[in-house]
Amino acid sequence: MxxxxxxxxxxxxxxxxxxxxxxxxxxxxxxxxxxxxxxxxxxxxxxxxxxxxxxxxxxxxxxxxxxxxxxxxxxxxxxxxxxxxxxxxxxxxxxxxxxxxxxxxxxxxxxxxGLKGKEVQFIKNDRILKSILYIDGVNPKFNFLFTYDFTNRRFWNKVFGKRIDKMEGVKKREIELHTIFNGIKNVLQHRL
Structure with a gap:
């Protein structure tokens, strides 16, 4: 430091x-x-x-x-x-x-x-409708899962309507978060 x-x-x-x-x-x-x-x-x-x-x-x-x-x-x-x-x-x-x-x-x-985990996306017509985010914690006990709905559906339609992953024409894509940011490779450790 x-x-x-x-x-x-x-x-x-x-x-x-x-x-x-x-x-x-x-x-x-x-x-x-x-x-x-x-x-x-x-x-x-x-x-x-x-x-x-x-x-x-x-x-x-x-x-x-x-x-x-x-x-x-x-x-x-x-x-x-x-x-x-x-x-x-x-x-x-x-x-x-x-x-x-x-x-x-x-x-x-x-x-x-860098980042650990993955994002699973559900896509239709080149538009991401839903993402499920899996975050890897330092300890496996502390892994997290978050779901994000990017549609404009109303609350009741989200709850009782057809699930996005079951809709016709929806494709699934997985992105490993380390491909977004794999970490800094050349760190100034000697100055700490």
């Missing part, structure tokens, strides 16, 4: 020095600085969106985004870090991570390991 003043400098250094991401674009939204790092791979639509609360040098979120996986994007949309996310003794706490060694190592592990 030595040599880094805070989250913004640390994340910039890790993503840019990896050679996988371009310099970020930035904008302010209230007291949050948001940076978007786009992949240098022209065949990839992956972006990493980072939200910082600069006044207190805290990391609010780090979202990996790709339009190919709308279910995963919906999942991360409301996600943010909690104060104790990388603390073994406590959980949750206030929003955002302080800049300390334990949290830096946790975020670095997230960036190094």
């Amino acid at each position: 030595q040599g880094f003043k805070g989250w913004k400098e640390f994340i910039y250094q890790v993503l840019i020095d990896s050679g996988q991401f371009e310099n970020p674009t930035s904008h302010l939204k209230n007291a949050t600085l948001i940076e978007t790092f786009k992949s240098k791979d022209r065949n990839s639509l992956t972006e990493i969106r980072v939200g910082y609360f600069l006044q207190e040098n805290k990391l609010i979120y780090l979202h990996i985004f790709n339009p190919i996986v709308p279910g995963y994007n919906k999942y991360v949309e409301g996600e943010y870090f909690y104060y104790y996310d990388y603390n073994d003794k406590n959980s949750y706490g206030d929003p955002a991570l302080e800049f300390n060694k334990q949290n830096v190592n946790g975020v670095l592990t997230l960036l190094k390991n």
Whole structure:
């Protein structure tokens, strides 16, 4: 962690020095600085969106985004870090991570390991109607499943209508999340 003043400098250094991401674009939204790092791979639509609360040098979120996986994007949309996310003794706490060694190592592990899990999509006429998202946790006990319906069907039609996966002409596609973001390969471990 030595040599880094805070989250913004640390994340910039890790993503840019990896050679996988371009310099970020930035904008302010209230007291949050948001940076978007786009992949240098022209065949990839992956972006990493980072939200910082600069006044207190805290990391609010780090979202990996790709339009190919709308279910995963919906999942991360409301996600943010909690104060104790990388603390073994406590959980949750206030929003955002302080800049300390334990949290830096946790975020670095997230960036190094990439995404784990898959998104199963149900498609008709080139339109994704439904996604089932399987997120692999660190421990198999903590695997998660989320379902997202992207149709405009009313609630009762979703409940009592025909299941999307049983509709005529619907095709199933599976996308392994590691193909969207497989992790940072060249990490500055010597500076930590």
